[in-house]
Amino acid sequence: MGKKTPLFDEHGRLGAKIVDFGGWDMPLHYGSQIEEHNIVRNDAGMFDVSHMTVVDVVGGQARRFLSHLLANDIQRLKQKGKALYSCMLNEQAGIIDDLIAFYIEDDHYRLVVNAATRDKDIDWMTRLGSNYDIRIDERDDVAMIAVQGPHARDKVHRLMDESQRHALEKLVPFHSLNPGDMFISRTGYTGEDGYEIILPAAKTVEFWRALLQEGVKPAGLGARDTLRLEAGLNLYGTDMDETTTPLESGLGWTIAWEPVEREFMGRASLEAKSMDSATKRFVGLILNDRGVLRSHQRIIKDNREVGEVTSGTFSPVLGKAIAFARIAADVENDCLVEMRGRQLPARIVKPPFVKHGKACY
């Protein structure tokens, strides 16, 4: 028996198959994960993501603290409500977690971190935060629903009053708003437009049911995984962890090297590693043959093992297997992937694989 979100009984009522995810009992699918995937690509689906950890960093030195904690630069957030994607590194520049940080007020930032990494994340933030005048405030009084798809925003707007609707219509991607007791950001993990909505746990069931009434279909972790892979978005724990740096994980773009005097955690190790030509590349793979790419499959080039698949799946939009892989820096164009005793050719591409419901690699 794992931890349960406020929506657990709703999932049961909707016929969900429940699986353990990071210690939580979460819906894998409500019948067919491929149908759920297609609904998010073509219409609007919703995910219970209440297992994710919401942490508020509160206090006069919040910005200074985050400037040290995060590899991306919190100073990039000039406007209240804006969001920043970043890695949180250890001293060796290994990734402790990836997260989204929101600038709410000068003395109030909100971080959304992964579920399975909750304990170590909070320990790490508390440890590094002890030198600053801040408070780390975990919000276990809230739940979170992601509404995603080309019609997702319209359907959410119908549940809002007129002034909230006007404000949301003007909300640009990667920004957030606080209508009433909700926290709504135009963010997601599917590659589609939509919102991630943090709301009081006690109001979650009512809001979920209202979304159902608007025709938003529930989607589970299965669809969430195929959607994020198509969209070229990493998953912590499989695509990266404490043994890999952002440079080896396709996340070099999230490191803010400037200004050079900003001493963020992991910087010295990262600088040393960025000079190392042996650093591995993080790439996308597409299989043309039948078969599904899966994590830990070995990658071969010229009879040499050059890396492995970090996560893979069958792409419902492309009708082919896709994957992320970490490979030797000198391997280009194509490679072989070992699966079930055979070696099948795969093309090396730059993710994402799908944009606006179409192939884009």
Place this chain on the structure above:
Amino acid sequence: MSNIPANLRYTKSHEWVERLDDGTHKIGITDHAQDLLGDMVYIEVPEIGRQVKAGEECAVVESVKAASDVYCPLSGEIIDVNTALDSHPETVNKDPYGEGWIFQLRPSDADEWNNLLDAEAYAGVAAEED
């Protein structure tokens, strides 16, 4: 609870066998198996004419979640395969005992039929995994 029709026989590895009037058999995977595997994306059927032994790997069902071998429940010759699964693998999810059959076999050893499980015995196997 998964559907386990009383008129079929089963294996511990989750195949079902239907005895047809002409003495041949249709074979597929059970409702319990398709439910465990989830959405199917590829079904690899055996070659027609192949001679197989009971317990031999003779097909592969691959879902978004995992690839799984299908073991031949009986010895004999493959006489037909369900080519419709090539473009519609999801039929195995939607109708595992009907349109989702995988191959047809002419048995070479009639006694092997008695090694198969009846519905009640298979229900016990499936329940152990739940």
